[in-house]
Amino acid sequence: MAMAERARIFSGVKPTGHLTLGNYLGAMRRWVEEDQHRADALFCVVDLHALTVEHEPARVRRLTRQAATLLLAAGLDPERCTLFVQSQVDEHLRLSYLMECTASDGEMRRMIQYKEKAAREQARGGSVRLSLLTYPALMAADILAYGTHEVPVGEDQAQHLELTRDLAGRFNERYGATFVMPKVTYPAVAARVMDLQEPTSKMGKSHARTAGIVYLLDEPEVVRKKVIRAVTDTASDVVYERGERPGVANLLDVLAACTGGDPERLAEGYASYGALKRDVAEAVVELLRPARKRHAELAADPAYVDGVLRDGAERARALARPRVDAAYRAVGLMA
Ligand code: TYM
Numbered sequence: 001m002a003m004a005e006r007a008r009i010f011s012g013v014k015p016t017g018h019l020t021l022g023n024y025l026g027a028m029r030r031w032v033e034e035d036q037h038r039a040d041a042l043f044c045v046v047d048l049h050a051l052t053v054e055h056e057p058a059r060v061r062r063l064t065r066q067a068a069t070l071l072l073a074a075g076l077d078p079e080r081c082t083l084f085v086q087s088q089v090d091e092h093l094r095l096s097y098l099m100e101c102t103a104s105d106g107e108m109r110r111m112i113q114y115k116e117k118a119a120r121e122q123a124r125g126g127s128v129r130l131s132l133l134t135y136p137a138l139m140a141a142d143i144l145a146y147g148t149h150e151v152p153v154g155e156d157q158a159q160h161l162e163l164t165r166d167l168a169g170r171f172n173e174r175y176g177a178t179f180v181m182p183k184v185t186y187p188a189v190a191a192r193v194m195d196l197q198e199p200t201s202k203m204g205k206s207h208a209r210t211a212g213i214v215y216l217l218d219e220p221e222v223v224r225k226k227v228i229r230a231v232t233d234t235a236s237d238v239v240y241e242r243g244e245r246p247g248v249a250n251l252l253d254v255l256a257a258c259t260g261g262d263p264e265r266l267a268e269g270y271a272s273y274g275a276l277k278r279d280v281a282e283a284v285v286e287l288l289r290p291a292r293k294r295h296a297e298l299a300a301d302p303a304y305v306d307g308v309l310r311d312g313a314e315r316a317r318a319l320a321r322p323r324v325d326a327a328y329r330a331v332g333l334m335a
Helices: 021-038 047-052 058-075 091-100 105-109 111-125 130-144 155-175 221-229 246-259 264-269 273-297 302-331
Strands: 009-011 040-045 080-085 150-152 183-185
Touching: 009 021, 009 130, 021 040, 021 058, 021 150, 021 246, 021 273, 040 058, 040 302, 047 058, 047 130, 058 080, 058 273, 058 302, 080 246, 080 302, 091 130, 091 155, 091 302, 105 111, 105 130, 111 155, 111 221, 150 302, 155 183, 155 302, 221 273, 246 264, 246 273, 273 302
Parallel strands: 009 040, 009 150, 040 080, 150 183
Antiparallel strands: none
């Protein structure tokens, strides 16, 4: 990249459930506060990825618009960045097929998220969709189609990003330099926000048990209740130990992310879990307040949101098309 050129950033969120505090602290907040200001940034509601598990069509459509609305409410500015919906830009699927032709069956089956989700589907008695296995090929296509330099995500995306880099390198080696090698970036704190009821698992938007998940659109009273009931441990002094005391460490991480402090240092200021929880609850409520308010206004104007998404898709298409065409030609297709 030439010095004067702005970095290209791409990231996405999957409309499989209501967006959570994990999504916000792990990803969205940086998109809003930093990325859209310093780079040529694209943010995508990746609706095709939501079809990899059992889904209800009307719900996916609703959640897609809700995610886009929340991203705008949180502060993404369509004048500064490109916000769009994945299925409205065909280039993702065009390139995904080439990624499937670049990846091996074995490396797809090694993906932790595939193994976990496939096991969950099977336990429910459902079948595992083939698209769940090929998901990382589509994710690689999302990123590589745009010549992306940086991908700001939470820590749970590490393995998929590693695979994306492998695929980019392999494709370039086989067929000539076509893709930019993307770099992954994580937030300094709260790169993995844990479930408040099960502090050894990630706070995930599609989990069935919701008591440990703070949704961005939860009422303040609901947020408070969830935080106050967070599972900690039987000790009573407040120290930051991720391995031994995951529940307390998670609360300290969230507090640090909200207030800009350091989790270990913050721990020193508390003599009891109760006081810590009260402060975390208030910090989260305050953090989410402006986006909640703005969301209510924007949700009343779906035509505006749809217009933003239409413009975004058009811009994204124009950016992706030449590179995807080049990739088609490189592998021997008559693009
Ligand atoms: P998704 O929808 O699960 O999550 C969106 C973003 O939120 C981050 N995140 C978290 N960060 C910290 N703690 C948590 N508990 C937490 N939960 C979620 C995720 O790391 C992510 O950055 N595969 C992706 C979507 C995707 C994508 C892409 C991302 C598809 N194509 C291309 C980047 C680039 C996913 O399922 O994200």
